[in-house]
Amino acid sequence: MDFQYYPTPAALALRAWQKFKNRNFVRVLEPQAGTGELAVAVESLADYYHRRRPTIDCCELDATKHPVLREKDLNVVGVDFLEFGSGAIYSHCIMNPPFAEGAKHVCKAWDVLWDGEIVAIINAETIRNPFSAERKRLARLIEECGEVEFIEDAFIGPDVVREAEVEIALVYLRKCANVKADVFGTLIEELRQDSTTDARLAEGYRQDALPALPESTLENMVLTFNAAVKAMQDCVFAEARSSYYTTMLGETLAVREAGGCTAKDTSVEWVQTEVAKRYSKLKDRAWAGLLRSTNVTTRLSSAAQKRLESEFDEIKKLEFSLRNVYGFLCGLVEKRGEIQMEMVCDIFDLFTRYHSDNAVFYKGWRSNDRHRTCGMRLKTTRVILPGHGRESYHNSLSGESERLLQDFDKVFAMLDGKVEPEVGLTTVFRRDFHFLRSGGRASSSYFDVRFYAGAGTIHFYPKSKELIDRLNRLVGRQRQWLPPESTRVSESFWLQFDQAERFDKELRKEVAVRARGRNFGNVHSDPLDYIARPNHHDDVQVQSAMELVGEACVAVLKRNGIEVDSLIGHNPPMQTTLLLEAASL
Incomplete structure (x- = not known):
């Protein structure tokens, strides 16, 4: 299968990383990672030596490249980036998408990011000839929220693995979160319009009913996970909002007299870091729940279960989507002979x-x-x-x-x-x-x-x-x-x-x-x-x-009169194929 794979040359990769204005990398996403040339180029930044390498998560459509990415300490969190939906935790996104779909991938990155910077290497023709709705949208985003640099012969030279005579566009975009609306909301304005007593705050409270889920168990699990993620994000926003308004009230007399401070960080970086930490725990729970709920573990010996669980450290980094779940289960079926x-x-x-x-x-x-x-x-x-x-x-x-x-x-x-x-x-x-x-x-x-x-x-x-x-x-x-x-x-x-x-x-x-x-x-x-x-x-x-x-x-x-060195003759072999059917996994 042709994945339009053109590894990013080292010089171009470094130039892409240098486009970022904010070098405080909370968490970075590389949507089309290939074998990681673009991602690992961060280590060549001139001012990088005094910083630790940021956490970099990758998506890559070609599953044969996943082991290479993991060997480079890059987290594989997804397969098809166009189906990816967990971008709010990233502060930066750097990409070299397939040239035929450059606009689509950059617009997808813009949609999934909450607050952060995007740098993309795309075909210059995508910008110069905005004939489609996606290209027109990208042109507007560059005009309103970024910039573009055109470079000729970037994929020609001694350090290029796969050459191409093409002019590229190095796109930079900055997306700023609407913190007031997303995190702090319009609570004060709402309270001004509706005076609420503490007794009425709890009025009408009820526990939310479970979401109406389809019959499919796997779909149920993914929908439940998505509901948990949404509730977790709302919780983090609520904590930040509570801390923000609490700080506006000032400290208590006891804290003030002691010279202390109880103010909590409510910055965008804190929100992204906290969401990322809790999101990782939810993924761990979801993948572990899937492993427990299948028939696989009940059929495995204790040693085989331990081997599968050791491989799970990489599996649980993947986004918990229906596609990734099916991919994991199909992988188990394909490996059933080896496991048995x-x-x-x-x-x-x-x-x-x-x-x-x-x-x-x-x-x-x-x-x-x-x-x-x-x-x-x-x-x-x-x-x-x-x-x-x-x-x-x-x-x-x-x-x-x-x-x-x-x-x-x-x-x-x-x-x-x-x-x-x-x-x-x-x-x-x-x-x-x-x-x-x-x-x-x-x-x-x-x-x-x-x-x-x-x-x-x-x-x-x-x-x-x-x-x-x-x-x-x-x-x-x-x-x-x-x-x-x-x-x-x-x-x-x-x-x-x-x-x-x-x-x-x-x-x-x-x-x-x-x-x-x-x-x-x-x-x-x-x-x-x-x-x-x-x-x-x-x-x-x-x-x-x-x-x-x-x-x-x-x-x-x-x-005892038996010679075993001769290889003459033939004894019909006993068929010893294992009898577990694939469906049973």
């Missing part, structure tokens, strides 16, 4: 990192590596998780343990193509806790479980070897322990993968023999522990352990 794979790997790691006996090892596959290292797969018979001990007076597991069990259920239900299990692990432990801690064995949809409270261990007995195998194959392919589904490999490879549990004891003995005299950071360390818990060890030591176990695998398999 991360959840599967999380659960696999939880089982393996705390107890290396939960996994068995096999010879790993890499098409470009003759010295293949080993891979891991969960046992299909029993896995053990430590760290869940409870005192005798407790009647349930800890909250952290229950969250872990819920994560297991979410992932195995997903692998089973269901929204949730019929009988969850948390339900089993809440219902049968005393039975379990006394040695009983209870069943959920996907596991039989035993609980040893004294040792703090939970023993899981998978009820479906097919689901465990599906998990093992997904993780194996994700981590390149297994070949891609379309790759032809020998039946011997799949044989040693399928029979890994059969060779487990023999493999562990072989690893112990080969590990003698080898130093993995601790004389008592087990190479298998380095593989099961890679995040706890040095990368070089982990690789060394992988190679040792890989060599042990080869030795054990050869003793």
Whole structure:
């Protein structure tokens, strides 16, 4: 798609920033940011070195440029500036809009700003030939509220990324807020016409009814947000108005005798700063509310939720508009495969990192590596998780343990193509806790479980070897322990993968023999522990352990008559596509 992208040359960008008369930048808006060349040029201002960089918010239609803008510490708050509606918080607006729509974008900036300055780089023809209503309006604004400078060959030269033989107009506009009308109003004049007592001030008060909202939940949320923003702006104006008239009355005798002053700042800058601060909090609430209200978080594991929330720091900077909300939800749908794979790997790691006996090892596959290292797969018979001990007076597991069990259920239900299990692990432990801690064995949809409270261990007995195998194959392919589904490999490879549990004891003995005299950071360390818990060890030591176990695998398999180096033959791959439908997100 052609976004009419012409990056602003450095010299022109600096010249644009120098057009501003007021260098007290409260908050700056860059409506068509591209990759941020115009925005970051503020750092080159001659008098800038004694000031901190102002907060700069950006809109950019091309979403592929958003990561670049964020890397430059620019806040992405919108996509299409022509749909943007939160300009009252900005003291300055600087722009290099598409030349074909220059007048439309400058007029939009004028409409959304409350009090501030605008500098725009547009095609000179837009000013010289005002044939449309928008161009005529812009010409009037320049005549009444600004100035224009014409520059030739501004987009030609060694520092120009994309050249264009065009004369540009550097437009400056100053919009002044009608503070008396907007903030202070005409209260005194109204009171002169209608004498009001304090008793009548509260007469007729009622709580405003909720706005009549359409049926769509998303539309309701956006409309509610807009109503909250309007009420917040009215509140800030009311505070400024109250302080203004209170100051006109003078100080109380107590304050005057103490030599103090209670006057509150009611300047335009204070109003803009206060509105911006409260607006940011409202956006945070609105985006967080959206995240909580969707079905997404209920289907995500706790680790996946944390990853999504960490990305939310950038998402919540966007204007809370219907377009941005739909864009966010569509992005989640597009990433569902990646999110689901991360959840599967999380659960696999939880089982393996705390107890290396939960996994068995096999010879790993890499098409470009003759010295293949080993891979891991969960046992299909029993896995053990430590760290869940409870005192005798407790009647349930800890909250952290229950969250872990819920994560297991979410992932195995997903692998089973269901929204949730019929009988969850948390339900089993809440219902049968005393039975379990006394040695009983209870069943959920996907596991039989035993609980040893004294040792703090939970023993899981998978009820479906097919689901465990599906998990093992997904993780194996994700981590390149297994070949891609379309790759032809020998039946011997799949044989040693399928029979890994059969060779487990023999493999562990072989690893112990080969590990003698080898130093993995601790004389008592087990190479298998380095593989099961890679995040706890040095990368070089982990690789060394992988190679040792890989060599042990080869030795054990050869003793059992299995050759895995040949890539001849083909075993039909098991389809392990995740079964969550996009609509469920």
